[in-house]
Amino acid sequence: MSAVVSPIREPLITGSKTYHQITEDIVSPTERVPGKAWVAFFMASVGVLSFGLFCIGWTIWMGIGTWDLNRTIGWGWDITNFVWWIGIGHAGTLISAILLLFRQKWRTGVNRAAEAMTIFAVMCAGLFPLIHMGRIWLAIFIFPYPNTRGPLWVNFNSPLLWDVFAISTYFTVSLLFWYTGLVPDFATVRDRATGLRKRVYSFLAFGWTGKAKHWQRWEALSLVLAGLATPLVLSVHTIVSFDFATSVIPGWHTTIFPPYFVAGAIFSGFAMVLTLMLVTRKLLHLEDYITINHIESMNKVILLTGTIVGTAYLTELFIAWYSGYVYEQFAFYNRALGVYWWSYFGMMACNVISPQIFWFKKMRRSIFVTFFMSIFINIGMWFERFVIIATTLARDYLPSSWSYYVPTWVEIGIFIGTMGLFFVLYLLFVRVAPVVAIAEVKSILKSAGDQYSKENARDNYNKMLNEKPHHDEHEHAH
Amino acid sequence: MKEYQEVLYGLYDDETDLMDAVKVANADHLDIMDVYSPFPVHGLDPLLGLSESRLHIAGFVYGALGTLTAFLFMTWVFTRDWPIIFGGKPYFSAPAFIPISFELTVLFASIGMVVTFYTVCGLGPGVNNPVLDDRITDDKFCIAFETNGYSNEEISKLKGFFSTTGASEVNTKTI
Numbered sequence: 001m002s003a004v005v006s007p008i009r010e011p012l013i014t015g016s017k018t019y020h021q022i023t024e025d026i027v028s029p030t031e032r033v034p035g036k037a038w039v040a041f042f043m044a045s046v047g048v049l050s051f052g053l054f055c056i057g058w059t060i061w062m063g064i065g066t067w068d069l070n071r072t073i074g075w076g077w078d079i080t081n082f083v084w085w086i087g088i089g090h091a092g093t094l095i096s097a098i099l100l101l102f103r104q105k106w107r108t109g110v111n112r113a114a115e116a117m118t119i120f121a122v123m124c125a126g127l128f129p130l131i132h133m134g135r136i137w138l139a140i141f142i143f144p145y146p147n148t149r150g151p152l153w154v155n156f157n158s159p160l161l162w163d164v165f166a167i168s169t170y171f172t173v174s175l176l177f178w179y180t181g182l183v184p185d186f187a188t189v190r191d192r193a194t195g196l197r198k199r200v201y202s203f204l205a206f207g208w209t210g211k212a213k214h215w216q217r218w219e220a221l222s223l224v225l226a227g228l229a230t231p232l233v234l235s236v237h238t239i240v241s242f243d244f245a246t247s248v249i250p251g252w253h254t255t256i257f258p259p260y261f262v263a264g265a266i267f268s269g270f271a272m273v274l275t276l277m278l279v280t281r282k283l284l285h286l287e288d289y290i291t292i293n294h295i296e297s298m299n300k301v302i303l304l305t306g307t308i309v310g311t312a313y314l315t316e317l318f319i320a321w322y323s324g325y326v327y328e329q330f331a332f333y334n335r336a337l338g339v340y341w342w343s344y345f346g347m348m349a350c351n352v353i354s355p356q357i358f359w360f361k362k363m364r365r366s367i368f369v370t371f372f373m374s375i376f377i378n379i380g381m382w383f384e385r386f387v388i389i390a391t392t393l394a395r396d397y398l399p400s401s402w403s404y405y406v407p408t409w410v411e412i413g414i415f416i417g418t419m420g421l422f423f424v425l426y427l428l429f430v431r432v433a434p435v436v437a438i439a440e441v442k443s444i445l446k447s448a449g450d451q452y453s454k455e456n457a458r459d460n461y462n463k464m465l466n467e468k469p470h471h472d473e474h475e476h477a478h
Numbered sequence: 479m480k481e482y483q484e485v486l487y488g489l490y491d492d493e494t495d496l497m498d499a500v501k502v503a504n505a506d507h508l509d510i511m512d513v514y515s516p517f518p519v520h521g522l523d524p525l526l527g528l529s530e531s532r533l534h535i536a537g538f539v540y541g542a543l544g545t546l547t548a549f550l551f552m553t554w555v556f557t558r559d560w561p562i563i564f565g566g567k568p569y570f571s572a573p574a575f576i577p578i579s580f581e582l583t584v585l586f587a588s589i590g591m592v593v594t595f596y597t598v599c600g601l602g603p604g605v606n607n608p609v610l611d612d613r614i615t616d617d618k619f620c621i622a623f624e625t626n627g628y629s630n631e632e633i634s635k636l637k638g639f640f641s642t643t644g645a646s647e648v649n650t651k652t653i
Contacts, residue, residue, distance in 0.1 A: 169581040191612040192612070212514070217533055217598070225592075232581075
């Protein structure tokens with residue numbers, strides 16, 4: 001069933017792979033002893049994570065007073081980091097769900113790793129609201145369970161509670177979607193393994209055999225889960241933006257927040273996917289599956305979402321001026337030229353100005369430029385959340401309570417610690433699971449492999465036309 | 479379910495060969511037990527007479543259950559069990575119930591469908607289904623016939639089918 005491919009389509013799998021080679025290339029990194037680079041990076045991540053855990057323990061033991069939050073600035077690095085991480089998670093769902101609905105074949109090269117990244121990022125994000133509560137042992141109070149205090153229920157009208165539901169649903173659905181995709185690939189690993197390894201992967205593969213009916217149901221399930229995950233991912237950052245937009249703080253109380261936050265989330269998420277994939281493809285030798293074409297596609301998404309975010313920044317400024325509302329005008333004057341001017345400048349430079357170089361094809365296809373841009377954007381999007389949160393709170397309605405905020409070593413330690421957690425989990429993932437979705441890549445080989453694309457596509461088509469009469473004879477013979 | 483199954487299976491190197499072979503088997507009225515492949519082969523389901531999966535209907539039911547659970551529960555809490563005025567809004571403030579109702583719709587539909595999927599497929603943690611050939615999850619496409627109580631003549635007819643349709647290997651296995 002070789003599909004007819006347009007000769008102008010760029011291949012998504014290079015190196016004239018056979019099905020067996022695809023298995024070999026993608027599974028073999030999990031079968032090798034880890035290399036020096038992996039071990040060094042893993043040890044460093046574990047070290048950073050340990051320091052983060054120490055800082056979390058310190059916070060819980062000593063109390064939130066170890067942070068530099070005060071009565072004016074009640075949200076600082078904690079909520080900034082929370083929004084930053086949850087935003088990063090969004091790219092994984094966009095790639096695996098929205099691009100599945102849009103039938104974008106290039107997603108197959110990166111969806112597995114991007115979804116893994118989503119799950120790990122949401123885990124890092126979820127940590128911040130929990131420790132920010134101060135008394136983490138009472139965290140169960142956020143769930144509506146029958147209790148002896150009435151029962152006294154949670155406030156279902158509060159966006160903070162919507163966040164609890166949105167993020168826990170998002171985490172659960174992402175995990176189910178990811179694991180269901182992994183099951184057939186774990187079966188592939190299982191059928192190559194021996195001994196203890198085989199027993200472990202037999203358990204992980206859930207008894208998958210590749211029956212036609214199972215594949216049919218698996219595809220039906222993937223499609224519906226994608227259809228559910230698409231509005232879900234949009235709802236998650238919409239609800240995160242409601243945490244701000246439903247308040248009465250100038251600079252937060254704006255209707256533009258939901259689309260602006262969602263675009264920003266996808267923007268930062270793609271940047272993180274690129275940072276990870278550029279390193280992963282190099283270290284695991286996956287250049288044939290994550291090609292320059294994939295990188296260019298992701299850079300196009302970055303250019304689009306970055307420009308949406310830039311437009312949102314400018315719209316905010318315009319509306320502040322046009323509204324004639326002095327508090328709103330002051331909030332934006334303060335963001336750009338107030339005490340935290342440097343973070344506004346960082347945000348504008350990294351998020352709005354620098355991604356514009358991706359209008360040039362040469363830049364979109366440069367690994368070096370892409371890697372640096374992905375780091376810039378991660379920094380810029382962190383600044384954006386800091387600008388929204390700390391800058392706005394530092395100058396509120398009462399000049400007598402104006403304040404300034406710098407994080408303590410504990411807050412910095414926790415943030416760096418979540419980086420450690422993220423990389424520890426990601427590095428373990430690349431060791432135990434196929435980083436590229438094997439079955440999905442095989443299913444696009446005939447339409448996106450380089451031996452079937454470009455000039456070969458035409459030959460292939462002609463060959464198929466010539467073969468047609470032969471097949472008819474064949475059927476007549478029986 | 480029988481105690482054991484004797485299976486005669488052929489392996490093909492390409493999904494095109496597999497599809498052609500299934501067409502031949504249909505024309506010859508051979509009773510295929512199952513077809514196995516390393517990835518979903520599109521166009522195979524109608525040839526095997528597989529009806530469309532009804533998983534999405536189950537998903538809709540679970541989703542509707544989630545919507546109702548969330549919406550009715552919040553309504554009960556805020557109008558009957560413990561009415562509280564928030565920001566001067568009515569007790570029954572439906573728009574504020576939408577986000578959580580939506581999230582629970584997605585949550586119920588996803589968990590329900592995934593559980594249903596593994597249940598109806600007979601898959602799950604600790605399940606060890608017999609594997610006909612280790613290369614089926616790699617690069618081989620397999621057609622399997624159940625041959626319990628088949629005469630030699632019938633078996634050689636199946637073997638003939640495999641050789642004319644270009645199977646690269648033919649094996650038997652008792653599972």
